Structures are given as structure tokens and as C-alpha cells.
Amino acid sequence: MATHDAPRRRPTAQDVARAAGVSRATVGFVLNDTPSQTISEPTRRAVLAAAERLGYVPSAAARTLRSGRSRLVLCVVPPWATTEALSAFVQRTAAELHALGYVTVTHVTTTSSLRDLLAAASPAAVISLAPVDPADETRLRTLRIPCVHGYLLDYPGHPHTLPLTQQTMGALQAGHLRERGFERLVYVQPADVGHPGRADGRYTGALTGAGGPPVERSVYAGTEALAALVRGWADDPRRTGLCAFDDLTALELLAALDRAGVDVPGHVGVVGVDDSSAAPFAHPPLTSVRFNLTTQARDLAAWVHAAVRHGPAIPADTPPPATDEPPAQLVVRAST
Amino acid sequence: MATHDAPRRRPTAQDVARAAGVSRATVGFVLNDTPSQTISEPTRRAVLAAAERLGYVPSAAARTLRSGRSRLVLCVVPPWATTEALSAFVQRTAAELHALGYVTVTHVTTTSSLRDLLAAASPAAVISLAPVDPADETRLRTLRIPCVHGYLLDYPGHPHTLPLTQQTMGALQAGHLRERGFERLVYVQPADVGHPGRADGRYTGALTGAGGPPVERSVYAGTEALAALVRGWADDPRRTGLCAFDDLTALELLAALDRAGVDVPGHVGVVGVDDSSAAPFAHPPLTSVRFNLTTQARDLAAWVHAAVRHGPAIPADTPPPATDEPPAQLVVRAST
DNA sequence: CTGAAAGCGCTTACAG
DNA sequence: CTGAAAGCGCTTACAG
Numbered sequence: 001m002a003t004h005d006a007p008r009r010r011p012t013a014q015d016v017a018r019a020a021g022v023s024r025a026t027v028g029f030v031l032n033d034t035p036s037q038t039i040s041e042p043t044r045r046a047v048l049a050a051a052e053r054l055g056y057v058p059s060a061a062a063r064t065l066r067s068g069r070s071r072l073v074l075c076v077v078p079p080w081a082t083t084e085a086l087s088a089f090v091q092r093t094a095a096e097l098h099a100l101g102y103v104t105v106t107h108v109t110t111t112s113s114l115r116d117l118l119a120a121a122s123p124a125a126v127i128s129l130a131p132v133d134p135a136d137e138t139r140l141r142t143l144r145i146p147c148v149h150g151y152l153l154d155y156p157g158h159p160h161t162l163p164l165t166q167q168t169m170g171a172l173q174a175g176h177l178r179e180r181g182f183e184r185l186v187y188v189q190p191a192d193v194g195h196p197g198r199a200d201g202r203y204t205g206a207l208t209g210a211g212g213p214p215v216e217r218s219v220y221a222g223t224e225a226l227a228a229l230v231r232g233w234a235d236d237p238r239r240t241g242l243c244a245f246d247d248l249t250a251l252e253l254l255a256a257l258d259r260a261g262v263d264v265p266g267h268v269g270v271v272g273v274d275d276s277s278a279a280p281f282a283h284p285p286l287t288s289v290r291f292n293l294t295t296q297a298r299d300l301a302a303w304v305h306a307a308v309r310h311g312p313a314i315p316a317d318t319p320p321p322a323t324d325e326p327p328a329q330l331v332v333r334a335s336t
Numbered sequence: 337m338a339t340h341d342a343p344r345r346r347p348t349a350q351d352v353a354r355a356a357g358v359s360r361a362t363v364g365f366v367l368n369d370t371p372s373q374t375i376s377e378p379t380r381r382a383v384l385a386a387a388e389r390l391g392y393v394p395s396a397a398a399r400t401l402r403s404g405r406s407r408l409v410l411c412v413v414p415p416w417a418t419t420e421a422l423s424a425f426v427q428r429t430a431a432e433l434h435a436l437g438y439v440t441v442t443h444v445t446t447t448s449s450l451r452d453l454l455a456a457a458s459p460a461a462v463i464s465l466a467p468v469d470p471a472d473e474t475r476l477r478t479l480r481i482p483c484v485h486g487y488l489l490d491y492p493g494h495p496h497t498l499p500l501t502q503q504t505m506g507a508l509q510a511g512h513l514r515e516r517g518f519e520r521l522v523y524v525q526p527a528d529v530g531h532p533g534r535a536d537g538r539y540t541g542a543l544t545g546a547g548g549p550p551v552e553r554s555v556y557a558g559t560e561a562l563a564a565l566v567r568g569w570a571d572d573p574r575r576t577g578l579c580a581f582d583d584l585t586a587l588e589l590l591a592a593l594d595r596a597g598v599d600v601p602g603h604v605g606v607v608g609v610d611d612s613s614a615a616p617f618a619h620p621p622l623t624s625v626r627f628n629l630t631t632q633a634r635d636l637a638a639w640v641h642a643a644v645r646h647g648p649a650i651p652a653d654t655p656p657p658a659t660d661e662p663p664a665q666l667v668v669r670a671s672t
Numbered sequence: 673c674t675g676a677a678a679g680c681g682c683t684t685a686c687a688g
Numbered sequence: 689c690t691g692a693a694a695g696c697g698c699t700t701a702c703a704g
Contacts, residue, residue, distance in 0.1 A: 009480075010478060010479050010480055011478065012681060012682085013681070013682070014681085022689085022690085023689075023690045023691065024682095024690095024691085025683095025684085025689085025690070025691075025692095026689065026690075028682075028683060028684080029684095029689090032683075032684095034683090034684080036684095036685095038689085039689075040689080043689075054478075055474060055475055055478035055479075057451060057454050057455050057475060057478075057479060058455050058681085058682075059401065059458065059680085059681050059682065060397075060454070060455055060456050060457050060458045061396075061397045061398075061400035061401040061406075061458045061680085061681080061682090062397075062401050062680070062681035062682040062683090062696090063455075063681080063682055063683075064397035064682090064696090065395065065397040065398050065401050065680090065681080065682075065695095065696050065697065065698085066681075066682045066683050066684085066695075066696050067682080067683060067684090067696085068696070070397075070456070071455070071456040072456045072457055074441070079427070082423055087418050087444075090444075091415070091444050091446070094444065094446065095446055098446065098447070098452075102456075103443070103452050103453055103455075103456035103457070104443070105410070105441035105442060105443045105453075105457065106441060106442045106443070106444070107439070107440070107441045107442070108423075108426075108427050108430065108442070110427070110430065110431055110434065111434070115393060116434075116439050117439055117441075118393050118396070119393050119394050119396055119399075119407070119439075120396050120406070120407040120408045120438075120439035121396050121408055121439070121441065121457060122395065122396045122397045138391060139391055139393060142346060142347065142390075142391035142393075143346050143391075143393060144345075144346055248613055248614065248617075251614050251617035252617050254617065254619075255616075255617040255618075255619070255621075258619060276614075277584055278584065278587050278612075278614040280591075281584075281587040281588050281590065281591040282591075282619075283590075283591070283594060283618075283619035285591075348697060348698085349697070349698070350697085358673085358674085359673075359674045359675065360674095360675085360698095361673085361674070361675075361676095361699095361700085362673065362674075364698075364699065364700080365673090365700095368699075368700095370699090370700080372700095372701095374673085375673075376673080379673075394697085394698075395696085395697050395698065397696085397697080397698090398680090398696070398697035398698040398699090399697080399698055399699075400680090400698090401679095401680050401681065401682085401696090401697085401698075402679075402680050402697075402698045402699050402700085403680085403698080403699060403700090404680070
């Protein structure tokens with residue numbers, strides 16, 4: 001026995017029209033809330049009920065093709081930006097964009113080019129958490145898809161720079177260590193930090209936050225190299241404050257310091273970046289820089305919305321709304 | 337002065353045809369590698385060169401609408417599945433799917449329904465890392481979009497179950513603790529673990545892995561509650577082995593045990609799940625369960641590909657390829 | 673290879 | 689509200 005109402009194809013607006021006993025145009029007006037049309041409440045309800053009953057979902061492909069608009073926002077994330085803090089940032093931004101009528105999806109870049117991605121999806125806009133390849137930038141311009149930069153690197157002359165920059169993070173770290181009375185300041189990072197600009201920016205910020213040089217910089221690769229650094233700090237009579245590149249680096253530092261029997265924070269202090277969920281459980285609990293991303297996610301979403309409506313070139317007319325909230329703050333724990 | 341070759345609209349296949357001096361059909365044949373057509377090498381090159389020069393990217397919307405096919409795979413991730421290990425799993429799966437010709441994007445579910453998502457994108461298939469809402473399952477069936485379950489819950493009767501299940505994890509934890517001579521075994525979890533089935537499955541697995549009961553189960557909420565548990569373990573004359581729900585839970589346990597002055601692993605042992613990047617730097621370094629996701633990502637990608645080609649109902653004919661690799665393994669460190 | 677064509681499902685202006 | 693219609697850019701079968 002064949003089920004009589006199982007369609008062999010997905011339902012279309014035409015099917016909804018038939019089921020609701022109205023014209024196809026009416027279905028479109030109801031489903032799109034077309035303001036220029038007045039639809040009576042009973043008709044409206046009948047259409048919506050029929051759509052629901054049939055499991056109708058408008059074809060994204062047809063809608064995008066015909067209207068030239070899309071509700072999809074594509075967030076492009078480099079592999080090194082898949083941290084807790086940045087994931088939270090993307091999720092908040094997605095929530096803000098949802099309120100503006102968009103749907104956000106994320107793509108972690110493995111191959112470098114956006115070409116394949118753009119041939120498979122038709123986004124209204126792209127958010128990139130990393131500097132975009134020039135070829136891809138050209139492509140996006142050609143396709144008239146606005147690209148908003150959601151990365152936290154200073155980008156001179158670029159209007160869309162979030163208040164939170166790499167500099168902010170380093171400055172908070174170094175300033176805090178100075179306040180706590182650490183005399184010698186060292187910026188410590190592993191050799192591989194994804195995009196080198198991140199570490200450079202944070203180090204530059206540390207120079208500022210320390211109230212001027214010197215802030216040393218140590219790059220290590222491997223346990224041996226780190227142990228050698230630890231010996232240097234242990235033997236130094238000065239109290240040494242370490243600005244760790246991120247929380248993971250900080251955890252590695254704390255473990256190495258513990259192995260060497262160094263007193264933390266008595267002789268050496270450590271500050272991370274990210275305020276990861278592991279930070280409170282470190283040994284000792286880790287002081288870290290927490291991002292305040294709520295308002296910044298709203299800014300980013302607003303830029304995307306503006307770019308979609310007015311085109312990518314909206315430098316002067318959309319300044320980020322002034323907020324009292326600092327872009328980041330220290331969460332002080334026992335490691336300093 | 338106006339730039340003479342800046343088009344006001346995005347280039348189409350027609351533009352490429354004009355630029356290459358061929359017919360529009362030829363462009364389609366070249367760009368799609370249509371096997372039924374023989375295109376001479378010079379023509380082929382001319383078309384590709386013109387496409388490249390114009391920055392042509394085929395319209396995903398038009399292509400999907402016309403062909404009824406899409407190269408987009410949508411991976412739906414609940415907020416609690418955004419861990420390092422699962423992110424890595426998704427990225428590996430995306431890489432495998434890329435090799436099969438798909439492009440994968442991820443959506444973290446905030447609102448529960450897939451409706452908005454499916455109205456904004458036309459995926460060829462959906463991978464869900466969480467059980468799918470029945471309404472959404474119906475919707476996907478109606479839209480003829482196959483949905484493959486990428487979550488690690490046992491799902492009785494479901495053909496697509498990866499070798500790695502929640503049970504596997506718990507079993508490895510408990511088996512290891514027994515081997516290490518811990519007499520009393522406790523499964524410890526915070527009250528909120530996202531989807532409760534995860535903790536239930538892991539606990540069930542621990543019962544098996546321990547070679548039979550008893551394995552106690554402790555659910556805590558807050559530092560106070562945890563401290564009370566720690567006192568209980570400290571006062572017990574038996575060596576107690578703790579199966580922590582995940583690495584974060586394990587880190588919290590280690591911190592609490594350290595505060596209470598409990599000897600780890602002398603008196604209490606701790607095993608996590610995830611083998612997160614913080615695990616090696618814990619105090620003491622944390623023994624944890626690492627997922628072997630390489631082959632499992634390949635299986636998942638193969639299921640997606642099969643589902644796209646043969647429809648969602650492919651139970652019997654696509655068994656997961658047998659691999660020698662265990663679905664997960666212990667990484668033993670000092671905490672046990 | 674070319675050229676003319678249909679049609680995917682939708683949005684949206686138009687005359688009633 | 690209805691009904692007939694165009695057209696977004698593409699894929700793809702067809703006759704040459």
C-alpha cells in the first residue's frame with residue numbers, strides 16, 4: 001500500500017498555494033511579509049498552516065538566485081583561531097546577526113583559497129578572522145560580496161578595527177606585572193603562533209603597557225629550550241614577570257616553573273591571554289586577559305549588516321558605537 | 337575617469353564565453369568537465385584563462401537550483417560539542433569531504449530549529465553532532481536532504497554508529513584505573529554536561545571497563561560540593577580512582593585534590609577524556625583518553641558521500657570499513 | 673564544437 | 689487579493 005500523500009519531490013510554493021486554496025503570488029506575499037500587499041488575516045493563517053503542514057521550506061537557491069540577496073553570512077576561520085575565546089566571539093556575533101535576520105556558518109580554512117567555498121555557497125557577506133589573501137579579496141570584490149575583517153590585528157587605515165587588538169592584550173599583561181612589582185619583564189611565546197602578527201602585536205602592546213622598555217622577548221621551541229629559559233629566570237635575582245602568548249603557553253610555563261621549583265608568584269609571575277576554562281584550575285590559578293566580546297560582537301554584526309545594505313565601502317559613515325566597556329580586562333588569580 | 341573594464345555586476349558564464357570567443361555551452365562543458373563532450377585543448381585553455389581573468393566563479397545558487405545538487409555539507413554542532421577534540425574531528429571530516437568534492441561549513445546551534453538554516457543554505461547533506469529534533473528530522477526528509485549522525489552516542493538500530501562511543505571512553509578510563517590498582521572507582525561529573533546521554537554512556541562504559549560494579553557515580557555542582565567529595569575520598573583508606581567526565585572536570589578535580597593536600601596518584605588517581613592540549617601541563621600531568629579520529633572521519637565522510645548519492649536509506653550496503661586502529665586510546669601521564 | 677532552448681523555484685511588478 | 693508573466697544564472701539534452 002502506497003502512502004497517498006508522500007510527495008516524491010520537495011514541496012514548492014505552488015504546492016502550498018494549492019493546499020491553501022490561494023494563488024501562488026499570495027503565498028509569496030504572506031511568506032515574505034511583503035509590505036506593499038495587504039493580506040487578510042484568515043488567508044494569511046491558511047497559507048502559513050498549509051506551509052507548516054507540508055513541511056515547506058523555501059528554496060534557498062531559488063530565492064538567492066532570483067532576489068540577488070542572501071541571508072547567509074560566512075565566517076572564515078584559520079585553524080589557529082579555533083580557541084575557546086574566539087569561538088565564543090563567533091557564536092556571539094552569530095547571535096547578533098541572527099537578530100538582524102542572518103544565518104551564520106563557519107568554515108575553517110584548510111586550503112587557502114575561498115574559490116571552492118564561494119562556488120558552493122552564496123553568502124551575503126564574509127567575515128574573516130584572518131587577513132584575506134589578495135586573490136580572494138579580488139574575487140570577493142568581483143562577486144560583490146562584502147568582506148568584514150573580524151580579526152584582532154591592527155590594520156592601519158582600515159575603518160573596521162575592533163577596540164580589542166593584539167596590542168590591548170599585551171599592554172594589559174605588562175601593565176599588571178609592573179603594578180605587581182615585577183622588575184624584569186619578558187614576553188614569552190612558542191615559535192609557532194599561527195599568524196606571526198599576533199605575537200608581534202602583543203609584544204608591541206607589552207612594551208607600551210610596561211610604561212616603556214625594556215621588555216625582553218623569548219621565543220622557544222620544545223621542552224629543552226623552555227627549561228633553559230626557566231633556569232635563566234630562576235637564577236636572576238630580580239622578580240621576573242612573564243607575559244605568556246596565550247593561556248596554553250602560560251600553562252606550559254607554569255608546569256616548567258613547577259618542575260624547576262621556582263616560587264610562583266613569589267619570584268616569577270605569569271599572565272596568560274584568553275581566560276580559558278582551564279585557567280582557574282592551573283597550579284597556581286592563572287591570571288589571564290579576558291576579552292569583553294559582547295559589545296564587540298554587536299559592532300561586528302552591525303558592520304556586516306551595513307556592508308550588506310550599502311556595499312563594502314562604508315568607511316566614514318559607520319563608526320563603531322562608543323561603549324564604556326573596556327575591550328578586555330584582567331582576571332587576577334594567584335599566578336601573579 | 338571611469339575604469340573601462342570594471343563591470344557593474346558579477347561576471348557570468350556568458351561573459352566568459354564572449355571573452356574566450358566560444359559559445360556559452362562550451363564554457364559550461366569546460367568548467368564542468370562534462371565527460372560526454374570532447375573539447376579541444378586550445379579551446380579548453382582559452383575558456384579557463386578567460387574565466388580566471390574575469391574572476392569568474394559560478395553562481396552557487398543557480399547551479400544548485402538547476403542541477404538539484406549541491407556541494408555544500410552542513411555540520412550542525414551543539415554548543416557543548418565545541419571542544420578541541422570534536423573540532424578536530426569536524427576539521428578532519430571536512431578534509432575528507434573536500435577530497436570527495438564537498439565543501440563543509442559548520443553551524444553552532446543556538447536556536448533549536450534547522451528551519452532558518454535550511455532556508456538560507458541548500459546543503460547536499462547534514463552532519464549532526466547531536467541527536468536531531470524530530471521536527472527537523474521530518475523537515476530534512478521532506479527536503480530530501482540526507483542527515484548523517486556524527487555524534488558519539490550509541491543509537492540502537494542506527495547503521496551509522498562510529499566505533500568511538502561514549503561507552504568506549506568510560507571503559508578505557510575504568511579499565512586503566514583497575515590495572516593501576518585503584519580499589520574504589522568513582523565516576524565524577526559536573527551537573528551540567530550538555531547532553532545527559534554523554535555522561536550516562538560514559539558511566540555505563542566505566543561499569544563494563546571496571547570488570548563489573550561497583551563503580552560509584554558522583555554529580556557535583558559548585559566548589560563546595562566538590563570539596564565535600566574530595567574530603568570523602570581523602571578519608572577513605574582505599575586508593576580511589578576517579579573517572580572524570582572530561583579533561584576540564586579532571587583539571588578541576590586535580591585543583592581541588594591539591595588544595596586538600598591529597599597525594600595524586602598515591603592515594604587518588606584521575607583520568608580525563610579528550611586529551612586536551614592542557615592535559616600534559618596539569619599538576620600532575622593528566623592521564624586522558626585520546627580519540628583516534630583519522631579513520632573515523634574517513635568513515636563519516638564516506639557515509640555522507642553514500643547518502644548523497646544513494647539517498648538517506650543506506651543501512652546494509654555501507655558498513656564502516658574495518659580498521660585495525662582502536663577508536664580511542666589512553667595517554668598515560670602522572671595523574672594515575 | 674555551436675546555437676537555440678527548457679526549466680530549476682523563486683520574487684516581484686503589472687493589470688485586473 | 690488573482691493570474692499571467694519575466695527573469696535571476698545555470699545545466700544539459702538536442703539538432704546541427
